[in-house]
Amino acid sequence: MQIRVLHIVRKMHRGGAETMIMNIYRNINRNKIQFDFLCMDNEVADYEKEISELGGKIYRVPSPENRKNKKPY
Numbered sequence: 639m640q641i642r643v644l645h646i647v648r649k650m651h652r653g654g655a656e657t658m659i660m661n662i663y664r665n666i667n668r669n670k671i672q673f674d675f676l677c678m679d680n681e682v683a684d685y686e687k688e689i690s691e692l693g694g695k696i697y698r699v700p701s702p703e704n705r706k707n708k709k710p711y
Contacts, residue, residue: 640669646676648701650685660685668693678702 650656663673673694677683678701686696 641671642674643671644674644676644697647678649677649679649681650675650683650689650696652684656685660688663689663692663694 645659647656647659650660659673666673673689673692674697675689675694676697676699678699680698680700689696
């Protein structure tokens with residue numbers, strides 16, 4: 639059975655946290671653990687091609703900052 643881990647990020651550009659996640663992703667046993675990403679932007683980011691090549695999935699949701707009816711939670 640494969641474990642899937644969902645990382646929630648704004649974008650997968652080459653920032654500090656994103657690069658750390660990718661370094662781990664490249665070196666884990668992807669037969670046992672697979673990373674997926676929830677991105678809050680429609681822009682295609684730097685790491686997205688590599689994520690797909692490594693078997694990860696990318697899900698997109700609108701950024702909370704771009705909502706038309708901003709209401710406090």
